[in-house]
Amino acid sequence: MQIIIQSENNHLLDILYKNPATDLGLYCKELRNGVLIGNAVSVNEYHCLFQDTKNSYLPDEGNPIDFQSYCSPLLALNMATEFFNHLFKSNETLENTTLSWLGKTYAEMDTLPANIVVPTFYIDSGWYKNGTFLLSKYIDGITVTPKIGNNYSLKVEGKTIRETLHKFSVVALFCHFTNKHSEYMYIDDYFIQKHITILANLPNVPYFVYYLFIKRLMRSPEQFRTFKPQLEAYFNNTIQFVFTDTHQSRKEFICNRIENNEAVLDFGCGNLQYFKKLRKSGFTAEYLAHDEEDFEDTVDKIIGYENVENLHWIANKEDLIGFEGQVILSEVIEHNTLEEATELLYWIKENIHFTTLFITTPNSEFNVNYEMTEEFRHDDHDFELTKQEFINLIASIFPNKTEYHGIGDCVNGVYPTSAMIVYKQ
Incomplete structure (x- = not known):
């Protein structure tokens, strides 16, 4: 070289x-x-x-x-x-x-x-x-x-x-x-400190570079906590970092609030990331997985390899009518048009007897921190809402008690993911 x-x-x-x-x-x-x-x-x-x-x-x-x-x-x-x-x-x-x-x-x-x-x-x-x-x-x-x-x-x-x-x-x-x-x-604290110093020497390094530094290099929550004050000081403490990436932060937010002895419907389950994490924490209740795409093979492999008895693939949405329990609707609505997403939320309201409904979606106000050239965060998104637009959408459908939460890093008071918990009326 x-x-x-x-x-x-x-x-x-x-x-x-x-x-x-x-x-x-x-x-x-x-x-x-x-x-x-x-x-x-x-x-x-x-x-x-x-x-x-x-x-x-x-x-x-x-x-x-x-x-x-x-x-x-x-x-x-x-x-x-x-x-x-x-x-x-x-x-x-x-x-x-x-x-x-x-x-x-x-x-x-x-x-x-x-x-x-x-x-x-x-x-x-x-x-x-x-x-x-x-x-x-x-x-x-x-x-x-x-x-x-x-x-x-x-x-x-x-x-x-x-x-x-x-x-x-x-x-x-x-x-x-x-x-x-x-x-x-192997990355020790000396290595991390050296490169935090190098980053701090450069002018106008944007948030996303520091995000990548944390997610790619820091290997433990303890190491992150040690250097978190220095990382945030570069931005005059206008940013609050978390150790986990955006996807992992969503999983932790929802899984930490799921009751292990109450059934779950994962609507838009994908490759069963929520089930895998919940199972590690002792979840034993019935878990129904549904998605517009066919993930039956994924479900069957988990059942076969891990000897799971409480996981069930439900291909037909109509078979979910009357379900009682907790519902996960994470990063789903933005993959539909706004009209279709609204219809889906009304369908859940009218057909599912949820105790708690967890809804997450990207917060479009955060996209500026990625210096994006495209309109949406991912190519397969049909829309992305601001925090207030998301709150208004949920309020227009559910008269129930709700709680709004921002998930992930906080940049000038804005989070990458918007989450709403809708409680049983």
Whole structure:
């Protein structure tokens, strides 16, 4: 792998801590089974090269072709750490640090743009789609160009040398943890702290990048709780993060409120995610699964593999008439037209004797945080409602006692998911 750093700043090598007068500007160091080579090409250009001997970054030992040692995002991350770890500190610390041989601070010297080019960079996730790299939507100065297969060229531009390196590290970080074919990496608190500092150094990083950081990198609720205050401080505490992703947050919200000894009707059951979670928590009552699509095979497999007796597939909606118990209607109504969704809610009101009805749907007011280019959050949505529109819709149908809840991260008082609990009248 080759990493090329360029800047018109004549202090580039000083900022990188690379003295062109030492060993003819060459720097060599072992990394795994290979060697890192740094070369001060000129006062305005520095090259980093990794030459492997055998399988340093091979995720699958059964594969004799170790192409990842020439393009792996993890290698890029490791190379940046080995060469430039002194720059991965807070901006406040670096700006006040004086380079003794010049008698100047970083703030005085690091004032011109820079760019980093990686000729071959491996991406095999869904983050490059329809000619657009996901992070390019949220952080400027990132250009990914397709080459062959899952190989791309990467160019990162920043207003300063430090900013460019920080952006580069963020790209390598996310690409490694989202690539399907990548090496497992243990993530400790030091690693998390380092990259929170790097993110905090970048200006105007939007909510969604931090959302991805939490969901992709943080491995435990305890680790999340440790760093939650720092993550929220970047946004002046106008955002309150939760550990679980949007889908998992919905499941936890509903499952934590389900009575384990009372029957459940899962209307729009999909692949039975709610049943699977409830069963782990000791749910033993009858569970009826219904969906417009055919999930009977999924139900049969669960019954057969797990020896389940309380799960039942109901293909015909009319066979649900008269059901008594709890009803889950999660992320269903938006997959119909508004008129069809209204008719469905009236049908439930008139034909189902629910004790509690759990309804969730996307909150369209939150979509701005995804910087979406499409009208709706997913292609198969026919409509998405604001919080008040959702409240008004439910109130127009059910005279019952209701409770509104926002689910997931809270950004300026707005949640990604709207939930309504409708109680038995």
